[in-house]
Amino acid sequence: EQYDENGQLQAKGTYLGGEVDGIWEEYHEDGQLQARGTMKWGEPDGPHEYYYENGQLQAKGTIVDGELDGVWEEYYETGQIKTQRTYKAGEHDGPYVQYDQSGRLQVRGAIMGGDRTGFWEQYDQSGQLQAKGTIMGGEVDGAWEEYDKNGQLRAKGTVLDGERDGVWEEYYGNGQLHTKGTYKSGERDGPYEQYNEDGQLQAKGSYQSGEADGIWEEYYENDQLRTKGGYKAGERDGVWEEYYENGQLHTKRIVKDGAIEGWWEEYYENGQLKAQRSYKSGAPDGPYEHYYENGQLQTKGTIVDGEQDGLWEEYYENGQLQTQGTMKDGKPDGPYEQYDETGQLQTRGTMKDGKVDGMWEQYDETGQLQTRGTMKDGEPDGPYERYYGNGQLQTKGTMKDAEIEGRWEEYYENGQLKTQRTYRAGEHDGPYEQYDETGQLQTKGHYSDGRVDGRSEEYYENGQLKTKGSYTGGKRDGMWEVYYGNGQLQTKGSYTSGERDGMWEEYYENGQLKTKRSYNASTGGTGLH
Template sequence: MVYRNLLIVFVLTAGILSLKINAYGQDVDPDGYNKFYFDNGAIASEGNMINGKPEGFWKTYYATGGLKSEGNRKNFQLDSTWTFFSEDGLIESEINYVNGKKDGFFIKYADSVIISKEFYIADKKEDFSFYYYETGELKLKVPFIDNREEGIGFEYGKDGNVITLLDYKRGFIAKQERINRTDRKGLKTGLWKDYHDNGNMKSEVRYVNDKKNGYYKEYDVNGNLKRTLKFVNDVLEEEPDELRGPETTIKYYSSGKPKSIGNFKDGLAEGIHREYNQKGEITSSKLFYDGILIGEGIMDESGIKQGPWKENYLDGVLKAEGTYEDGKKIGDWVFYHQNQKIEQKGKYLKGEVPTGIWKWYYSNGQLLREENYRKGLRDGEMAEYDEEGALITKGEYLDGEMEGPWVYELGHHKEEGNYVGGKRHGEWKYTYVNGKVYFEGKYIDGEPDGKHKHFWDNGKLKEDGKYMMGKKEGEWKSYGIEGMLYLVIYYRDGVELKYDGVKIKPAHDE
């Protein structure tokens, strides 16, 4: 039993494999191995079918004969690793699937070099994704939770060292810290840190003029301190007296009341140093680490910060300044990059609750993001820019959730639409940089609904179909770049049932 006048070849559309059926006078065995051919006689695809549907391992080819893709289907769903090739035979991507959804690493290549490895669970980015320099070295390690950047990420130099710590919150960079840097002469300076593969710190040490100075600390994979060594001008100090506690130095007024109290370890100021007036009131406090001033203000006898404070990086450069009340930030605060340009600034209410306008800046001084807070939650307009000052994101929040119209500028296209309660809702439209429509469709409570259309950059329709409650329903049509219809798939409740109007079943007649 076979079908006649059907040509089945695989095409990649929107990240999933579909079937293409054209009249061409080729036999199809609905329960066996099939090969299909281009007009020029070259093989187009080959693989097994069960009940007229592709199952098992399949390959597709370019008309020139080169392998285009290969992979497995299980229970008619994409399964395990699919590999895609360019016409010159180079791997372009590898995607792992489970039950038709991306699950595992999605790896992309350029000239056989990996440029990204994104980890998916059930079609959503989770855990860490990795991005690489064109020469193959790791550039970024970015954490994801529920398809959105969240947590501590790392930027790497080409030498493999972490050069920036990136703190992501709700898909945005909330804070970044530059480490492992060199001065203009190429000499190591400031704090250097190394990390285990799981993200926990492996070691840390401070450099001055390319030489280790101070304590080198080493940690196990769980973050527990393993050992501490002391260096002076890159020379390891033999048997340092690490067990000896700091020596407390007290100076007195003539009345016998303390004038200042501070600890010293190995001759270096360590911990909190306080100064007092004749009444015994604290007039200033300074916080030291290995002799470096890392903070100054007022710290009461209970160790709680009060009043105006300045906080420094571990190399002594100003990091932040503002006011504390009972150990919590309050009022206006300014945070600085290590080059002393402003990193972010904003205001806190009592209890360290952000309020009002907050601004973030790149290290070149260019505005990165501006947003408003109310009662600790994003509320009101938000705008984000690239390092050249071009707008890349704009929208509004209401009680911490995206609300109303939003715009995203994503390089090769722009996205515009509305959110309600943090979910896409209503009409959304994408446009190419040439102004032509890329996509238009509707969402309800974050789920696609109704008619959705995709277009080529020449304005021709690429794909259209209907969603019902987030699942494809009815006819979905695909078109070539010149506008010719080449594929019709019929869906019911998100499941493919028919191809070009033909229900694929074992034939009853020859």
């Protein structure tokens, strides 16, 4: 017997000839039995049992000449069996069973020479079969099946040396075949088929060394062919065709080493050609044409290295030219024209690097010039003119960096000058005059930084002076006078910062004084005299 320093029994048994021999027991610190077994000449030999601290059996089995031998069982601390396995001369050899803590079967099979061997089954946490099949030397070898959580067959096939080999089938949860294909050394190699959940064929083709190879086809749910084309070493190669659900050809192209090469054609569902273009090394390169569904040409041009280049034209569905322009590196560059459906010119000008540059003209529906101006980098810069529908000049002036600059004139439809004013950086700055349709001056004045500034005058239709005065910073300032149409003074007085200030006088049309009134711009007060 052996005790710890507190007097607690640690081990007890029998010695013979100086060696442990017979029943031997070891104890936990609390005195609870930990292990019991039979010893012979100092080595385990015979039945053995191991216990948890709570006294529950942990494992039991037989040892012969110091090595595990025969059936051994392991238990959870709850007393539920955990594993059952068979040993021979210290190695797994025979049936093997494993359970979870609730007693549900998890694994069942056999082990020989330390490796899993023979028929094996695996179960999920609910006790449902997950997989079953043959294992040799620790690797799956032979028929193998896998199941989903509902017990439905998910996949089945043959495994050789741990890798899929031969025909394999995969299934949907409803039991319908999903895919069927052949494997070789773990890679797809041979025919392949794929189905939808209703059992209709979706795709079929073949693999070689794990890569798609040969003719492949895809199908619609109505069993109509959807796509058809060839693969070579995993890349598309050869003629590829796509179809509408009604069986009509949708697209057709030639592919080489995974890249489109040569002509590519697209069709409408009615069979009419929709577009055709040429490819080089996977990028559009060469002539391009696009058609309306009625067969009328819609667009045509040339593509170089994937970018639009050269003359491009667009047409209306009635066959009338819509736009015509030159492209360079995918951007408009050169002359450009746009027409309406009757063939009438609408716009004409020049493009540079994708932006309007140079003279630009726009026309109305009758063909009459509407506007003409100079553009630079997409913005107005230079002379500008606008015309009435009768061809008469309406406005003319100059633009600089997209802002009005310099002298601008407006005209009436009869050709008579309407206004003339001066701009600087987009704002009124300089003399201003306005005329009626007969050429009679109506208003004249001056602007500074966008605001009225300096002397200003207004006139009656007969040319008689109507008002005169001055502005400072956009507000009336100084002496102002108003006259009757006969030239007789009507009102006169002064302004300070837009407010009447000082003595103001008002007269009758015969020149007789009518009123005199004083104002105070600072206080807002008035007084009648």
